[in-house]
Amino acid sequence: MKLFVGWVLTYVLCLAVVKKMWSSRYLRSHLTRSLYMNMLSQNQAPYWEVSHQWYLCDKEKLSEELEPIFIQSYLDQETQTFLNRSIEKSGWLSIQLYHSFMSSVFSMFMSRTSINGLLGRGSMFVFSPEQFQRLLRVGPDWKSHRLLDLGAGDGEVTRVMSPHFEEIYVTEMSQTMIWQLQKKKYRVLNIDEWQRTGFQYDVISCLNLLDRCHQPVTLLKEMRSVLEPTRGRVILALVLPFHPYVENGLRMERSYQDSETGPGLQDSPAEFRTLGDGGGKWEKPAELMEVNGIMWEEQVNSLAAVFQEAGFVVEALTRLPYLCEGDMYNDYYVLDDAVFVLRPV
Secondary structure, eight states: OHHHHHHHHHHHHHHHHHHHHHHSHHHHSHHHHHHHHHHHTTTOOOHHHHGGGGGOOOGGGSOTTTGGGBOOOOOOHHHHHHHHHHHHHHTOHHHHHHHHHHHHHHTTTSOHHHHHHHHTOOOEEOOOHHHHHHHHTOOTTOOEEEEEEETOTTSHHHHHHGGGEEEEEEOOSOHHHHHHHHHTTOEEOOTTTGGGSSSOBSEEEEESOGGGSSOHHHHHHHHHHHBOTTTOEEEEEEESSOOOOEEETSOOOOOOTTOSSSOOSOOOGGGOOOOSTTOOEEEOOSSOOOOOOSSHHHHHHHHHHHHHHTTEEEEEEEEEEEEEEOOSSOSEEEEEEEEEEEEEO
């Protein structure tokens, strides 16, 4: 106990010293601050130099059914705003040190998702309002009745979709994230409740969830069963290359490299951390989705067949970066998403 208290006091003292240095003339030098922030962000390239790669697709490698419905996306203003805000927040050294300290303390008994919800950090970005509207082929004034967002996190992605719906329902496993969702006035359903509400949904969003659940095929069929049969749509995002893994007994997480907040540059089981109380075990899901191929386009073609078996046809698709706010180590984190609009058949 004394050792722990001593460690906490040392950490706080270091935090105070660094904060004082940050506000002193020493780090007010523009050159010194630039060099220091470059050190913190390691060698991460500015997003405007690499962002064109996030949206590339060789349409000739898509199947005959998918090639004409591919929507070419690009770095728009909303995405730039998220990245610029993330870069700015990663430069708040005292706040980042505080987050790092609190994460170290709470990680002994809380998952990373729950810690982020408690601290209000690590927000995700999947698509902008304009990209969402282009995918659904609707205008800014389009309105519908019910939205269900599965695994909504802190609700920031839900917020992009919410202006188009009268009723918004969400699910989430992390209690601290549920608090964030309730503060935003969304209707939170239990993870075993949304299938049995007695009503149907006009749009169901399932964003970066299929590769982290035990029964992805069952989940697809359950979404099909509660979707409005004529105008209903599923908007589904999936990180590629496809690596389905589930953590046994704990909240499923993505954690990469040495990051504190979320997605990194690679996605493989060896790079996942074991988080939460008592540890956990990464294992393959109970149901396996048959996703073949190596290249992004090949896996997209294979996924279309998986969706068809579950009762869907792909109506539109695009390639987007799955972004997460940065930390002391990187300005932001990015993974490679395929985003589909599915229509029930």
